Amino acid sequence: MVSRLKEPVFILGVGCTRFGNLLETPEIKGLTLQELAARAAAEAFADAAIEPNEIDAVIVGNVTMQTSNMPATYSQIAKWVGAQLKAGVHIDGACSTTNIGVTLGAMGIASGVYRKVLIVGLESTLSQPKKLSPYERVSIPTEEMWLWTDACVNQAYSVPQGYDIFPTYNGFIAQAYCRKYGVSIEDFDKGMFELCRTRRLHGSMNTKAILQQTLEDEAAGYGFSDPFEFWVSAYNPFLAWPSRLRSVVSAADGASAVILSSAEGIDPNGPMPVEVKGWGVTVSDLPWYGDDPTYMEYDRISFDKAYAMSGIQPADIDYLHVHDCSHISSICTAELSGYLPEGRGLSLARDGSLRFDGSRPMSTHGGRHAFGHAWAASAGADTYEAVKQIRGLCGARQIPKAPHTAVVHTHGYAMVSTVMVYEGR
Amino acid sequence: MNESIIRTYYENLAAGLLVGKKCRACNCITFPPTALCEKCGKPDLDDVTLSGEGEVLFISHSMAPPPNPRFNDLAPYAYGHVRLAEGVFVQGIIADVSVEPVEMAALYERCPLPVRARILTVEDLSILAFDLV
Numbered sequence: 193m194v195s196r197l198k199e200p201v202f203i204l205g206v207g208c209t210r211f212g213n214l215l216e217t218p219e220i221k222g223l224t225l226q227e228l229a230a231r232a233a234a235e236a237f238a239d240a241a242i243e244p245n246e247i248d249a250v251i252v253g254n255v256t257m258q259t260s261n262m263p264a265t266y267s268q269i270a271k272w273v274g275a276q277l278k279a280g281v282h283i284d285g286a287c288s289t290t291n292i293g294v295t296l297g298a299m300g301i302a303s304g305v306y307r308k309v310l311i312v313g314l315e316s317t318l319s320q321p322k323k324l325s326p327y328e329r330v331s332i333p334t335e336e337m338w339l340w341t342d343a344c345v346n347q348a349y350s351v352p353q354g355y356d357i358f359p360t361y362n363g364f365i366a367q368a369y370c371r372k373y374g375v376s377i378e379d380f381d382k383g384m385f386e387l388c389r390t391r392r393l394h395g396s397m398n399t400k401a402i403l404q405q406t407l408e409d410e411a412a413g414y415g416f417s418d419p420f421e422f423w424v425s426a427y428n429p430f431l432a433w434p435s436r437l438r439s440v441v442s443a444a445d446g447a448s449a450v451i452l453s454s455a456e457g458i459d460p461n462g463p464m465p466v467e468v469k470g471w472g473v474t475v476s477d478l479p480w481y482g483d484d485p486t487y488m489e490y491d492r493i494s495f496d497k498a499y500a501m502s503g504i505q506p507a508d509i510d511y512l513h514v515h516d517c518s519h520i521s522s523i524c525t526a527e528l529s530g531y532l533p534e535g536r537g538l539s540l541a542r543d544g545s546l547r548f549d550g551s552r553p554m555s556t557h558g559g560r561h562a563f564g565h566a567w568a569a570s571a572g573a574d575t576y577e578a579v580k581q582i583r584g585l586c587g588a589r590q591i592p593k594a595p596h597t598a599v600v601h602t603h604g605y606a607m608v609s610t611v612m613v614y615e616g617r
Numbered sequence: 618m619n620e621s622i623i624r625t626y627y628e629n630l631a632a633g634l635l636v637g638k639k640c641r642a643c644n645c646i647t648f649p650p651t652a653l654c655e656k657c658g659k660p661d662l663d664d665v666t667l668s669g670e671g672e673v674l675f676i677s678h679s680m681a682p683p684p685n686p687r688f689n690d691l692a693p694y695a696y697g698h699v700r701l702a703e704g705v706f707v708q709g710i711i712a713d714v715s716v717e718p719v720e721m722a723a724l725y726e727r728c729p730l731p732v733r734a735r736i737l738t739v740e741d742l743s744i745l746a747f748d749l750v
Contacts, residue, residue: 338684348623349649353744354688354710356679359696363677367725432677433721479706485698
């Protein structure tokens with residue numbers, strides 16, 4: 193199969209709200225999902241330095257209809273983002289949604305049908321409309337959120353027979369990693385601690401992250417002078433042995449937006465365009481792995497497709513984000529990508545190599561744990577961070593030598609494996 | 618009424634049978650069964666009854682309270698990644714196993730362990746689980 197864009201496609205602008213809780217987080221408290229989406233889109237338009245009426249199509253993503261109550265999301269959101277009377281559609285690629293939108297928009301541009309496309313992702317995972325109120329919301333219990341989210345997973349057989357994301361996506365993978373590479377459970381725990389410390393450090397330097405407190409400060413708040421003692425305490429229980437609470441996703445509310453353009457739509461005096469060089473998308477239902485839970489074949493295929501389409505090799509990658517709802521799964525994916533050597537991910541986390549200022553910077557926005565995860569909006573937030581890093585605009589968490597090539601991988605539950613390759617100029 | 622593959626799977630479990638589909642074209646076993654071969658997409662499939670014997674490679678545990686209210690009375694429960702004798706991978710509840718960390722650690726050291734299918738009835742639905750043997 194030939195997979196090349198016939199014309200180059202560029203990201204002109206990106207937008208992203210703070211990820212948090214619509215009921216609590218000051219920057220987004222009291223907003224509706226329509227307003228959240230509009231904020232992300234407005235930032236993207238300003239970033240791209242274009243007018244909303246220049247858009248030819250809008251692609252709007254949302255996953256959990258129970259919390260949005262807007263199954264026809266596109267037609268309702270278009271009015272809020274200045275895209276009335278444009279082409280468009282509502283899409284759902286679960287946690288890969290916004291980047292799936294980038295692939296669809298890019299194909300629309302490369303085919304010559306569109307010149308500029310707006311992609312918006314919006315999600316609430318923490319609250320739902322209060323009765324049928326247009327603006328009041330009420331919180332939802334964690335298990336309710338997972339029940340609705342697990343609707344994305346095999347409903348014929350897995351969910352009715354006891355499927356649970358935490359053993360499947362964390363516990364089994366952690367045990368398999370330890371056995372495969374001869375890592376003791378104690379060393380695994382220390383590696384996960386250091387990885388969380390790095391993610392939380394990144395979150396502490398990002399005003400859009402849901403968790404902006406370092407792990408050390410959180411530990412001190414609970415009375416621990418040694419943050420590792422806090423890590424192994426009852427405050428950080430096993431969610432699925434040997435994986436702990438702070439090695440997994442922090443559910444959030446949020447929205448993100450990306451504006452794509454053909455080359456002819458670029459203002460030479462405008463912001464640096466970031467080229468969408470290529471991608472790989474592969475889907476797989478359960479089981480996600482066989483004998484070796486550290487190896488997901490569909491990710492192998494997605495990375496290979498993306499590298500072939502963009503003409504890069506793993507050695508070309510300057511910045512990597514991989515889906516890290518599960519920190520141990522993210523280490524496996526980073527090793528599979530070729531960015532980290534096999535079996536070395538935890539030791540690299542322990543020596544600080546995965547920090548923004550390390551030799552293998554990853555997930556500098558804080559990842560799913562510290563930045564937070566608002567299902568349909570998150571892939572766009574990952575793209576947002578990659579674009580800002582390429583442009584050198586990440587402030588305190590800026591990678592010292594701004595990356596030229598960034599790769600963003602997401603797992604859309606469950607599973608839409610998506611690998612995007614972006615390049616600066 | 619048309620025969621539902623999904624309904625039939627659960628009714629077979631209720632009768633103590635693990636019935637999947639085997640593709641005439643590529644010999645792939647799809648278990649639990651789908652309408653077309655999960656590997657090649659061909660429609661010519663025969664029923665195949667699995668032994669229910671296998672090995673659990675890894676055991677961890679679920680969260681509690683569970684997302685699916687069907688399991689309110691069971692969670693947290695041990696959950697395993699199982700390779701059936703026929704080479705098919707499934708995941709399911711490992712019955713009668715403590716989820717205390719010390720027990721999880723001990724099982725990690727002992728795995729892989731032989732398992733045998735055990736059909737549990739959970740709120741009127743027969744589901745595939747496993748016993749350590």
